[in-house]
Amino acid sequence: MSSPTPSPSLTRVPLRLRLADAPGPRKLDGGWWPQSRDLATELADLVDHVPAPLRVSRAVFSPPDWDDHPRRVPVSGRYVKVGSFPRDDTHLLLLTLSDAKVLRLLVVPPAQDETQAEEALRQSSDADTPSRTASEVLAAVAS
Numbered sequence: 804m805s806s807p808t809p810s811p812s813l814t815r816v817p818l819r820l821r822l823a824d825a826p827g828p829r830k831l832d833g834g835w836w837p838q839s840r841d842l843a844t845e846l847a848d849l850v851d852h853v854p855a856p857l858r859v860s861r862a863v864f865s866p867p868d869w870d871d872h873p874r875r876v877p878v879s880g881r882y883v884k885v886g887s888f889p890r891d892d893t894h895l896l897l898l899t900l901s902d903a904k905v906l907r908l909l910v911v912p913p914a915q916d917e918t919q920a921e922e923a924l925r926q927s928s929d930a931d932t933p934s935r936t937a938s939e940v941l942a943a944v945a946s
Contacts, residue, residue, distance in 0.1 A: 818852040818927075819920075821928040822906070829934045834909035835896065836920050842869040843876050846885065850878040853898075858892030859883055861899040865892045868910050894937035909937040919944045 814831045815838065824832035831834065837845035842864060850859045861884045868874055875882045888895070898906040909927040911920045922944045 814938070815848065816898070818848060819911075819924065820853070820908075821924040822854070823928045823930060825930075827931070830907065830936050831909050831934070831940070832906040833929045834911060834924040834940075836874060836915070837913050838913040839913050840861045842871050846876045846883065847878050850876070850883055856944065858901040859898045860901050860917060861886070863897040863899075863909070864897050865891050867891060868896075868912070887926040892937075894941055909940055911941070915941075 811867060819836035819838075820833065821835075822827060823831075827919075837849070839845060846864075847861055850862075851876045853859060856893050859878075862876075863886045864872075866887045872887060873885050877886050894910045898908065900906065909923060911923050915923070923940050926935070926940050926944065927937070
């Protein structure tokens with residue numbers, strides 16, 4: 804059996820991910836602004852470029868945020884299991900790490916205005932910003 808190979812990508816920009824400095828009682832641990840609605844491509848990019856020593860073993864996503872709904876995604880030399888929320892939790896991605904910790908990430912829509920997207924990433928990862936859900940952060944930056 805050969806090793807999984809991530810799907811080829813076109814021109815990619817560096818990963819647009821912001822994580823909180825330290826885990827805490829916040830509703831979000833950070834934010835991610837993917838480049839498209841192709842979950843397989845975007846999740847592979849996220850997993851392959853997430854800061855060390857984090858190692859993602861599973862991802863749970865909100866179906867309305869994505870055009871595809873894979874059950875597993877090939878990443879560098881392995882697969883990551885993928886599932887979806889039974890209820891619509893729009894704009895949230897849960898990443899289970901190899902140490903069993905779970906990161907709760909805001910998913911900024913790929914077509915979001917750059918200024919609003921940057922503000923959403925900042926709010927989702929800033930300890931001084933009031934704790935909000937992913938939907939609340941996006942609503943706040945859109946107003």
